[in-house]
Amino acid sequence: MKTKFFVAIFLAGTAIGFSQKQALKAAAKAIKSGKMNVASDALKSAEAQLGAADEKMKAQFYFFKGQVESSSAGESLEKLESAANAYVKAMEIEKAAGSSKYTAGANENLQKIRQSLIENAIKDQNAKNYKGAAEKLYLGYKTNKADTTYLYYAAGNAVNGKDYDIALKYYNELKELGFSGIKEEFVATNKETGEVEPFDSKQTRDLSVKSGSYIKPDIRKSESRKGEIAKNIALIYITQGKNNEAIAAIEDAKKENPNDSALMQAEADIHYKLGDIAKYKEIMEKIVANDPENPDLLYNLGVSASRLGDNDKALEYYKKALELKPDYTSAQINIASVILGKEAKVVEEMNGLGTSSKDNKRYEVLKKEREGIYKSAVPYLEGALKSKPDNVEAVRTLMNIYYQLDDPKADEMKNKLKGLEGGN
Numbered sequence: 001m002k003t004k005f006f007v008a009i010f011l012a013g014t015a016i017g018f019s020q021k022q023a024l025k026a027a028a029k030a031i032k033s034g035k036m037n038v039a040s041d042a043l044k045s046a047e048a049q050l051g052a053a054d055e056k057m058k059a060q061f062y063f064f065k066g067q068v069e070s071s072s073a074g075e076s077l078e079k080l081e082s083a084a085n086a087y088v089k090a091m092e093i094e095k096a097a098g099s100s101k102y103t104a105g106a107n108e109n110l111q112k113i114r115q116s117l118i119e120n121a122i123k124d125q126n127a128k129n130y131k132g133a134a135e136k137l138y139l140g141y142k143t144n145k146a147d148t149t150y151l152y153y154a155a156g157n158a159v160n161g162k163d164y165d166i167a168l169k170y171y172n173e174l175k176e177l178g179f180s181g182i183k184e185e186f187v188a189t190n191k192e193t194g195e196v197e198p199f200d201s202k203q204t205r206d207l208s209v210k211s212g213s214y215i216k217p218d219i220r221k222s223e224s225r226k227g228e229i230a231k232n233i234a235l236i237y238i239t240q241g242k243n244n245e246a247i248a249a250i251e252d253a254k255k256e257n258p259n260d261s262a263l264m265q266a267e268a269d270i271h272y273k274l275g276d277i278a279k280y281k282e283i284m285e286k287i288v289a290n291d292p293e294n295p296d297l298l299y300n301l302g303v304s305a306s307r308l309g310d311n312d313k314a315l316e317y318y319k320k321a322l323e324l325k326p327d328y329t330s331a332q333i334n335i336a337s338v339i340l341g342k343e344a345k346v347v348e349e350m351n352g353l354g355t356s357s358k359d360n361k362r363y364e365v366l367k368k369e370r371e372g373i374y375k376s377a378v379p380y381l382e383g384a385l386k387s388k389p390d391n392v393e394a395v396r397t398l399m400n401i402y403y404q405l406d407d408p409k410a411d412e413m414k415n416k417l418k419g420l421e422g423g424n
Helices: 002-032 036-047 055-071 077-097 103-126 130-143 149-160 164-177 202-210 226-239 243-256 261-273 277-290 295-307 311-324 329-340 343-351 357-387 392-404 409-420
Strands: 184-190 196-199 214-221
Touching: 002 036, 002 055, 036 055, 055 077, 055 103, 077 103, 077 130, 103 130, 103 149, 130 149, 130 164, 149 164, 149 226, 164 226, 184 202, 196 202, 196 214, 202 214, 226 243, 226 261, 243 261, 261 277, 277 295, 295 311, 295 329, 311 329, 329 357, 329 392, 343 357, 357 392, 392 409
Parallel strands: none
Antiparallel strands: 184 196, 184 214
């Protein structure tokens, strides 16, 4: 009886193996002829007995499953994920078994899925469908978790789509993974501009150097994204009204990188968002002390000083930023704005004057003072237009000032403004 029992089991196993082979053969034939519904039915038959199959048959099954799922996926992320997982499974099985019959095909098809996800995510971004872009990018990450840049961009799209819970989930996942975003960049110096520029590959850079347009080929590390991630986590908490969590997120990040200027900037931004401008200014001054030649930092200090009502200090910072970066349009505009802000007090006094001889004399003094304010602001507004000729507000402000000063350039600005506004 025992002998018969074992023979029966053996025969049953053989029948199962034969049935699986037949099912997989049927699936292969159907896939080849494009009959994916037939292939799907055959795979369902084989799947019921997959546990007893050998590694070769399992790899074959998952390779076929990937093909069938992807053929009808369309824009279904669920089916695309199922197809991608099937291809990954086929490769894992073969890697463990030391074979590679389906690995190349599975990897090629997997890359096609990933490429499709990226292309469609870009389309979603352009259409401002940030939720769709985030979902596709996250799936791209899940199909190859070694490529964490997909997760990083998925988080950014989730923020743009105001899906803050999802964004927070992605950012915290990046944080747990220790993601920094640092990568090697192939760079060279542009001979004409003197600027160091990055290239998408070593080959492109070397060809550009060979052409004679670039010199000093080099490799540099890109900046860490950790500060940006910490900042975004904190800002999400602020948006959600969780200010304590926001501060804690930054403090936690600073433990790892206490002198990281990006983190300090993030901390300063949070205090700015919370309305603690004094604390913002304190932190920004520390950053500037560490990097005194950075015009952006000086500009931001000018903004904070202005919000604190210290316009003299704001002008000092803006002008320092302009010394370092002469075409800094935002600094030029803000300097002009601070200067023109003095006009309100002068105009108020002018409007309050009477018609006496004394008042008339005072009026003339104030009129000259106002003209002096206008003349002081003009060079900065003109400088801003040199950097950005299509700055509508700068054009409009200059036009009004020129009219007040009886400057013939007023009509020129008027015509320029019409052109920028479509002739209206």
